[in-house]
Amino acid sequence: MGAVGGSLWHGTKGYRHSPYGERRAGAIAAIKMRAPVLGGNFGTWGGMFSTFDCALKGLRRKEDIWNSVGAGFLTGGSLAFRGGFRAARNGAIGCAVLLAVIEGVGIGMQRLMAGSTKLEVGFFPTTVRRLLTHALTQAPTPAVA
Structure with a gap:
């Protein structure tokens, strides 16, 4: 990339x-x-x-968005460390915020897309029940000889 x-x-x-x-x-x-x-x-x-992401997953024994945000914080701070404390602090905070926004957008998109795949409760069983009731209540048609 x-x-x-x-x-x-x-x-x-x-x-x-x-x-x-x-x-x-x-x-x-x-x-x-x-x-x-x-x-x-x-x-x-x-x-x-x-x-940093794998290290945080190993330490916390969890896999959630906070690992990415923490890894972004550590990465941004480490890369800007040569510029002094202030640059490291700003790099760490900026990278953590960027990754929090990326994770938030990802969660929002998942929820948005998941809403369109929900099944309507009661639709399928009601249809099946009607079909079975109709099939069982019909008189059998006589066979044509």
Whole structure:
């Protein structure tokens, strides 16, 4: 995801900031230069997040949204740690909030989609009951010889 997103972002940026006749070459040069770096950074973030997520699942012995939020907090803080306490605090809080929003949207979408798959209570058994009652109350038709 990071390499694809980085290619799109830096390709567009290189295209826009190049002279008119060299835009395609400028886009490709920008992709070659910056997209692998962004892809690597995304991979680093994903690896750290997965490590913290699994560690929290093991420690808490639960699998819920708080593991993701906590892992996001630890990941954001760890990645921004070199910038000092303030940067680490802001990175941790920002990443935790982002993951809380993602988890909240995921839960909302699940509830939204689950509402359309509920069966109507009483519909199926009533229909079956009517069919069985109708079949049992009908007189058998005489066989034609």
